[in-house]
Amino acid sequence: MSKKESTSRTLLVALAVSLVSSVFVAGAAVSLKPVQIENRQLDKQRSILAIAGLGEASMSSREIKDLFSSRIKARVVDLETGEYTDAYDPNVFDPLKAAKDPKLSEALAGEQDIALIKRRERFTTVYMVEQDGRLDSLILPVRGYGLWSTLHGFVAVKSDLNTVVGLGFYQHAETPGLGGEVDNPKWKALWPGKTLFDEQGKPAIRIVKGGVDPANPEATHQVDALAGATLTSNGVDKLLQFWLGEQGFGPFLAKLRTQGV
Template structure:
């Protein structure tokens, strides 16, 4: 009886020791890898911005992405309520998604205003400008909203006229492959360049159209085909664009830029 107890005790002790050592190892690995993970996420975002802006090659190395981004793209933090640039935060490290979770830096959205289904909207966010010889070539706006299964995170790039689409795409989502996941399809993304976002009054008119766009329609220049078999994801994309291009999103900022003749 005594030997059985000792054997059981040793087994439990060994199991506990192995668990403790494993936990320490896993925790240490997580801590040591965190800077690498942060760096990789930043690199992925920069690569996505360059691609949506029509810059660079998808096969650029990490070093080439960093160099191209640093030479062509600049970032600024925008106060979404006033439309003014803010110097309160460093755009290189400011995290709008983290700000959206902070009650001091964000606002809860009433149901009738939360058409993108994001629950909270940050008061400040980061925009990106592609410049050449000191002149604005395109403006890149971060957008997000809920599709069928996930929040889609992406960027909309517009020309210096603040109306014509350069590119549009998502860098993070969990939509169904082959259905809502077709937001990643190059053929669908190729439908966006050249489309117009606003009417003459600055109101968003871009629209996702189920059944396909009629090329002969006078509305064709601001319509894009819906994703086949993915109605809810298509509706989510439509809603998130209406939100972020409207008064709750970048509307005040874009209005100021137009008034300044940018």
């Protein structure tokens, strides 16, 4: 066999192996996609329950699903009108996918986009914890850019629509030990009991450097910044201002206050 024939045969074998491997990888990706989607949904439900102060970290998948379905009610909200809508099924509607669709979202620029999300979906899903048929707490999805990534999370408020129950992020790529400290239980423990709005109903919550002074009248609206993570802290500050304001859940929360909860 000539050297040329040997080289050609080697290349053909390599090509065949690559094609077979590609088929197996593609097949595995397709077959695993439903599992991946279910796991993402489960992680989100776990995060919502944790922020609402429900359940235990050691709960099984079945326990998470059962607790979520029994205590959490999901509704889709029209962010422009502040009204609930039945146009979409809250159990399958994907606000992040909608944010990429020009028909279901709007582009943001300049001062409109303080959270640096580029586009804001018109419709999104909120989650209500109910007790004896009445609202116990409301869980709002929030997101915004930190230092290296977009932080995706939830803020939970009591039925007064002002007092924080909890804040947490289920997805981000901030620096471990710095911006990644948004996951630190000690930092998350600073949020419950803080108030989001001032007496005029405007977003007042702020993250401050140097530590919160308890004697400051504004201390109820303030949370310590993350040590050594100024840009991530600023990002959390800005994303809360955005989503609690007129571009975000402002009209929705105003309607709830008027209608009573």
